[in-house]
Amino acid sequence: MTKVPVRPEMEGFKPYSPGLSIDEIRKRYGLSRVIKMASNENPLGTSPVVQARLNGTSPLAFRYAQAGSPALSEALGAHLGVPSACVVAGNGSDEIIDLLLRVVARPGVDNVVAFKPCFSIYDVQSRLCGVEFRQAPLNEDFSFPFESLLSLTDDNTALVFVTNPDNPSGHACKAAELVELAAKLPSRALLVVDEAYIDFAEPLEEYSMLRHFGRVPNLVILRTFSKMYGLAGLRLGYGVMPEWLADLLLRVKLPFSVNILAEQAGLAALEDDIFVAETLRVVREGREALTRGLTALGCTVWPSQANFLMFDPPMDARALFEELLRRGVIIRPLASYGMPGKLRVSIGNEDENREFLEKTAEVLRDNHRHS
Numbered sequence: 001m002t003k004v005p006v007r008p009e010m011e012g013f014k015p016y017s018p019g020l021s022i023d024e025i026r027k028r029y030g031l032s033r034v035i036k037m038a039s040n041e042n043p044l045g046t047s048p049v050v051q052a053r054l055n056g057t058s059p060l061a062f063r064y065a066q067a068g069s070p071a072l073s074e075a076l077g078a079h080l081g082v083p084s085a086c087v088v089a090g091n092g093s094d095e096i097i098d099l100l101l102r103v104v105a106r107p108g109v110d111n112v113v114a115f116k117p118c119f120s121i122y123d124v125q126s127r128l129c130g131v132e133f134r135q136a137p138l139n140e141d142f143s144f145p146f147e148s149l150l151s152l153t154d155d156n157t158a159l160v161f162v163t164n165p166d167n168p169s170g171h172a173c174k175a176a177e178l179v180e181l182a183a184k185l186p187s188r189a190l191l192v193v194d195e196a197y198i199d200f201a202e203p204l205e206e207y208s209m210l211r212h213f214g215r216v217p218n219l220v221i222l223r224t225f226s227k228m229y230g231l232a233g234l235r236l237g238y239g240v241m242p243e244w245l246a247d248l249l250l251r252v253k254l255p256f257s258v259n260i261l262a263e264q265a266g267l268a269a270l271e272d273d274i275f276v277a278e279t280l281r282v283v284r285e286g287r288e289a290l291t292r293g294l295t296a297l298g299c300t301v302w303p304s305q306a307n308f309l310m311f312d313p314p315m316d317a318r319a320l321f322e323e324l325l326r327r328g329v330i331i332r333p334l335a336s337y338g339m340p341g342k343l344r345v346s347i348g349n350e351d352e353n354r355e356f357l358e359k360t361a362e363v364l365r366d367n368h369r370h371s
């Protein structure tokens, strides 16, 4: 069958650009060992407590989960100190982003506002919804220019996305600044604070919007199990939002998008304080070690409150990225974020961090010799 007419939004539609996978690079270069520091996954892998729960739950894979994951909303509400009716779990926080856009933003009428560069799912899903996506460039030091963000909003602004700590820079602002921003938005605009990396910011109380929830009426907070809780492949995230909005999302959400294994894994992960504490220690130590190491190699490294670092290498960034791939180290080029001169590396475990620094030093040395 030849092509039939499709929605005009599909014309030249550019997909999300994900990090490369270990298998891809093993095959491409015939390597036996490949390390991946490209997608901000947990350097400790999957928690043993969660693995045990997954094993115990696997006989239930034939059952449908309970629609809307009420047990998980209940546990999350208790864990976070918010009403469970305000918590919506999804197939990653990506699903909550998609649902918010589809429920709140009117196609062809409304607009969505964010910084530039930003996490590209906001842009991709807005375009699919036929909603205008507006962006205010970040300050030169990657801090947030709230006034220029505000200047892009109007009475048709449905959602304003702020990622805090930010991806890909690692910059974070204090929650007090976001409370102020929320108050200045046009009355119908919702402020969506994407806290995918909030667990890595310190001190947490000064950065997270959670304790302001309930007092800021137009606030939505997004969280994920993909980073701190090490469950990126299982797909589990959630939004904390006003009850009326949670109710609408739950009405249109595909009923079983959070599968029965993901739900049980999430419940186990919430009780796994040891894994969280250990992840935090490894990420903090690794972040310092990588910052020191990269700086010593002549890279400019941006301060980060997340589990990754953005840096500017003293050679062509694309070439360094490719040379690291050939040596079995996957990091993230930021050309798809509009920054071809910069790279992002996720904090790995001690061995991965050492290997990444050694191989980066090797490439920089070779490059220097040949230029």
Ligand SMILES: *Cc1c(COP(=O)(O)O)cnc(C)c1O
Binding pocket: 040, 091, 092, 093, 094, 095, 119, 163, 167, 194, 196, 223, 224, 225, 226, 232, 235, 236, 237
């Ligand atoms: C990783 C990430 C997410 C989480 O996505 P999931 O769908 O939960 O895996 C959300 N927002 C940002 C900015 C991220 O970097």
